[in-house]
Amino acid sequence: MPRPLLRYQNSSLRIELELAETAGLNKLPHTPLFFSVLCPFWNLVPQNACLVLATPKAPTFKLPNIISPEQPTLIFCHFVEYTVFHFSNYQLFSTSFFSLWNNLQFLSMNEAQIEITIPHLFRCPISLDLFEDPVTLCTGQTYDRSSIEKWFSSGNLTCPVTMQKLHDPSIVPNHTLRHLIDQWLQLGPQSGNSTTIDYLAALKHTLESPELENKLQALEKIRVLSDEYCSFRKSCFHQLSFLPLLLELVFGTQLSKCHMDFTELALSCILKLLPLVSLEPLNMIKDESKLATFLLLFEKGTSSVKTSLCCLIDSTAAPQTEQVCHMLGHSNKLVHEIVVLARQDCEVSKAAIKAMLALCSLQSNRENLVKAGAIDGVITYISGCETRQKNLAPLAMVIIKRLLELESAKEALVNHxxxxxxxxxxxxxxxxxxxxxxxxxxxxxxxxxxxxxxxxxxxxxxxxxxxxxxxxxxxxxxxxxxxxxxxxxxxxxxxxxxxx
CATH class of the missing domain: 1.10.220 (Annexin V; domain 1)
Structure with a gap:
């Protein structure tokens, strides 16, 4: 049997396994197969080892940039636990590999669908990504606003490119460059960009179809694509209106237990798309029927659904979704459910704390939070923070501080x-x-x-x-x-x- 080539590259282990000429594996496409995995135990990996991935759990990894421009590639996106073994028996390897093949979901793409060529002058020198909000320093160098602000917040007082000391730390928006980038995006994509748009449009069409299984497969691919940041793809998600469609699919249809898997996956995709697009579509939750579905999902949904809905509430703290935040904060049943989740000793409590922080960002919601027992819920959460390695105690303290503007909150805290x-x-x-x-x-x-x-x-x-x-x-x-x-x-x- 063929032995894979293992080599250490960019702090990760790359295993290349040639399968095209291997007898007995004719179920696989006749193309090279590549794995790229983080390897914290590099020194323990034998040089003639084969790779087997065990996948009882499956978080999503970002797509690795190891695509061959000449032929299609399969990229395995879901794995968390992996073990390296020696194999002298071909059948053992074959069985193990097909077990891996059946347990993992995969995405088949070509290089043009993933890599987008961005003009050099349109890239931020810090993030190396397409400018979103270009600003210029006194040295004449242009950076993306978010990147240069992080540079300054780290205590740096120099220009990142020239390393000149800045005599004037002010930044000036570069409207000319922003206009040129907008024109470039609107002019229509090149060959690779066109493939990307066609591929995303096909996924959107699948989501609009009645077949549930096809929708689930499309959502899996969207989740992977949204996890791999790309400025052009971000623009595509926005232009093709993916977020409104997903919100409509989740909150615009009647709740069914058999659709709960779809709801979980769709909410996961929504949360991944939110940082990439405008929050304006969230305002559809103001609709009476969609709000009713939101509340019903929070009442009858799984722990995963409730966690996602809490994260969605967290996003409504923005100015453009203030009315949605107000309506959610005035639902006594919803606020009470969130407070109950905050008392639980599990991951969902962190999401509940974020949701409570978002709701209490509006003064009009604070009285309702206090009546629902928010002070008790937050104190319970903080009390359990000593046993949690990663906790949101600082955010929980901010909730108390905001609520203390009310006398009822002060009394609730003192009487606790x-x-x-x-x-x-x-x-x-x-x-x-x-x-x-x-x-x-x-x-x-x-x-x-x-x-x-x-x-x-x-x-x-x-x-x-x-x-x-x-x-x-x-x-x-x-x-x-x-x-x-x-x-x-x-x-x-x-x-x-x-x-x-």
Whole structure:
């Protein structure tokens, strides 16, 4: 049997396996097959090994740029667990490979469908992608706004290309270049671009067909394509109105249990497309029937569907979807369901926190959140954050801070059996200064208005936490707030020093 060629390239392991002339594998297309996988255990890989991928779970990988321009290529996009074995028996390899073939979903494309040629002058020197919002520095160099702002936020005060020190950090929009790029996009694609548009148009046509199985296959391909960022493809998704179509398919049809797989996959595609296109289509959720479907999905959907819907709510915090956010925030049942999800010890709780943060971005929604028990839900989430490696405690603290504009929220926090104690534990967080600043600010608000809060805070050890915080390398703003809180607590401290 043929042995694959293994070589280390660009921090990844590339395994090339020639199958065209291999007997017994006639079910495969007669083309070379390429795998490109991350390999954290490079030193353990034997040089004459064959590759087998075990796939009990299947997240989506970005399409690797290893396409041959001369012939079609199969790219396996779904794998997470893989093991390298020695094989001396051909049948063992064949069986294992066909097991892999049956378990993985694949996308067959040619190079023209994936690679788009962008003129050199239309690429940002930092991201190497098509300019979206070109701006020019005082040095005359042009960059994409998001890229140069990240450069500046990292503390750099030079021009990335010339490395000249900037005497004027201001940036000026380059409208001329933006106009030229728009013209280039509208002029019509070249041969490769044309193939891309035709391919995406065919996928859209499939989604509009009545066959559920075909729709599922089309959604799988859309999910992969949207995961691989390409400026031209982004424009295609927008021009072909993929987002409105997917939203209509999810919220414009009657809910059915047999369609739940389709709903999960469609919502996943919607979330991947949202960063690529305008959020304006989300306003269709304002329609009474679509809003009813949204609420029904949140009530009867799977955990995956609820997580996706929470992420969709997170996207409605934008100005152009403010009315949708308002309508969702005034649904008592929906808000209550989100609060319940925030109390759960699983991945969906993180999505629920993001949804609550989006809803409370509107002042008109905050009273409803407090009535639904948002303070209790957020405190419960923060209490469990110590056992989670990756958590959204900083965002949860922002929710409390916003809700504290209401007296009912302050009372809910003070009356919560673990509310003040939980916040005190967040005061001195070595790994997260943002949490520390928020905790000190929240405690200052409730301790100013409630004597009981001052007593509980002192009893929970807030004075020690504040002194540790003042001796740490936290920011000036955080230290100022800590001193103000110490001053506020001084009266109680002097009055009853035994509590310290």
């Amino acid at each position: 059996p673990n509310g003040i104690e939980t916040l005190v534990k967040m005061v001195f967080r070595v790994c997260n200064q943002e949490c520390s600043e928020s905790a000190v600010g929240i405690l200052a608000i409730v301790c100013r208005d409630f004597g009981r809060a001052r007593e509980e805070a002192i009893g929970a050890g807030v004075l020690t936490q504040l002194l540790f915080l003042l001796q740490s390398q936290c920011g000036t703003k955080t230290k100022t707030k800590a001193r103000m809180l110490l001053k506020l607590l001084r009266s109680k401290w002097i009055e009853d020093p035994k509590q310290v």
